[in-house]
Amino acid sequence: MSDTPLLKVENLKTQFFTDAGTVRAVDGVSFTVERGEIVGLVGESGAGKSVAVRSILRLIDSPGRIVGGEIVFDGKTIIGFEDEPGPDGEPVERDEMLTDSAMRSEVRGSEIALIFQDPMESLNPVFTVGEQLRELIELNRGLSKRDARDRAIEILREVGIPQPAERFDDYPHQFSGGMRQRVLIAMALGCEPQLIVADEPTTALDVTVEGQILDLVYDLQEKYDASFLWVTHDMGIVAEICDRVNVMYLGEVVERADVDDLFYNPQHPYTEALLNSIPRPDRSTEELQPLEGAMPEPIDPPSGCRFHDRCPEAREVCERTHPDLRSVTEAGQHAACLKHDVFGAEYERSRPLAGDDAAAGGDPSE
Numbered sequence: 100m101s102d103t104p105l106l107k108v109e110n111l112k113t114q115f116f117t118d119a120g121t122v123r124a125v126d127g128v129s130f131t132v133e134r135g136e137i138v139g140l141v142g143e144s145g146a147g148k149s150v151a152v153r154s155i156l157r158l159i160d161s162p163g164r165i166v167g168g169e170i171v172f173d174g175k176t177i178i179g180f181e182d183e184p185g186p187d188g189e190p191v192e193r194d195e196m197l198t199d200s201a202m203r204s205e206v207r208g209s210e211i212a213l214i215f216q217d218p219m220e221s222l223n224p225v226f227t228v229g230e231q232l233r234e235l236i237e238l239n240r241g242l243s244k245r246d247a248r249d250r251a252i253e254i255l256r257e258v259g260i261p262q263p264a265e266r267f268d269d270y271p272h273q274f275s276g277g278m279r280q281r282v283l284i285a286m287a288l289g290c291e292p293q294l295i296v297a298d299e300p301t302t303a304l305d306v307t308v309e310g311q312i313l314d315l316v317y318d319l320q321e322k323y324d325a326s327f328l329w330v331t332h333d334m335g336i337v338a339e340i341c342d343r344v345n346v347m348y349l350g351e352v353v354e355r356a357d358v359d360d361l362f363y364n365p366q367h368p369y370t371e372a373l374l375n376s377i378p379r380p381d382r383s384t385e386e387l388q389p390l391e392g393a394m395p396e397p398i399d400p401p402s403g404c405r406f407h408d409r410c411p412e413a414r415e416v417c418e419r420t421h422p423d424l425r426s427v428t429e430a431g432q433h434a435a436c437l438k439h440d441v442f443g444a445e446y447e448r449s450r451p452l453a454g455d456d457a458a459a460g461g462d463p464s465e
């Protein structure tokens with residue numbers, strides 16, 4: 100593993116300028132993906148996961164815009180702004196930022212591959228699966244038509260498509276949902292990318308097929324030594340495949356940890372709530388608690404800590420002070436929660452917001 104991460108996202112801000120107001124979908128998000136790692140991006144619907152990963156590929160359409168931050172991938176600047184805004188107050192792109200055509204020819208689909216939830220977003224219904232895969236390999240790997248075809252069939256076999264030579268001439272609609280996702284993984288691998296970004300690719304699949312796909316990803320990750328950024332709302336998937344996890348809430352990363360630390364020693368109440376809402380072998384089902392309330396809209400996020408109005412451990416200080424993401428354990432686990440001493444927020448002396456004892460998480464009278 101080299102010193103610089105394969106992907107570095109720093110203080111990324113992506114907003115949508117709508118009639119109703121400015122949607123701060125991604126509001127100062129930082130994370131990295133090291134070489135050979137599977138990194139999770141997890142959080143409820145609307146947390147900003149898809150906008151974050153689409154920003155990495157510069158696939159944000161109007162009325163959306165990346166307004167701040169830096170994204171560096173393998174030494175290339177995908178997003179980078181000057182410190183000072185221009186005369187119109189708009190962010191100024193730095194010279195070294197990749198052009199749109201360089202993004203298309205050097206990064207998207209070749210160095211970074213995307214797997215979406217809906218295979219039809221990436222597969223063209225009027226061409227056979229084999230043709231699409233062959234062409235992609237031909238373009239990206241510079242192989243002859245015949246060699247590209249052989250390689251395409253080999254990859255289809257690797258991702259578990261039975262009788263790949265025969266299936267080569269089938270159209271996307273002739274494949275089942277699970278098989279189509281395998282085809283997408285084949286397409287992603289076809290260009291031998293350094294990074295595969297997967298945005299909830301197994302959500303539409305039943306649990307058995309999902310399990311097979313995750314096993315496959317795990318095997319392929321070992322074989323190709325590819326890095327993955329895996330978006331999901333499912334903690335079960337995180338447990339199964341991720342090395343490291345970023346938990347997102349309302350446009351921010353609120354916890355970052357190695358997967359074991361996250362599950363056994365969560366440092367943010369939101370992470371705890373997510374974990375309590377899924378079945379676990381080490382807990383009885385009576386202990387299962389659904390996450391209460393809905394995530395607020397990112398047009399007008401709550402003051403202070405954005406999670407405070409749903410947080411069982413919230414205290415008065417949480418209403419007014421916004422916590423950034425800080426290292427809160429010796430192992431370097433990060434959390435954005437004022438209950439940790441490193442914030443020096445006088446949390447202990449602050450009055451609990453939730454009335455009942457259970458919610459206050461201990462004895463507040465001390």
Ligand SMILES: Nc1ncnc2c1ncn2[C@@H]1O[C@H](COP(=O)(O)OP(=O)(O)OP(=O)(O)O)[C@@H](O)[C@H]1O
Pocket residue numbers: 115117122124142143144145146147148149150151161162163332396397
């Ligand atoms: N084109 C758009 N115009 C306006 N708002 C948008 C647009 N796209 C996304 N948003 C808003 O940005 C926020 C983040 O959305 P995003 O799709 O990233 O969430 P997510 O975490 O991927 O959720 P899910 O699990 O449902 O996919 C949401 O509030 C969403 O409504």
Ligand code: NI
Pocket residue numbers: 148149150298
């Ligand atoms: Ni999404």
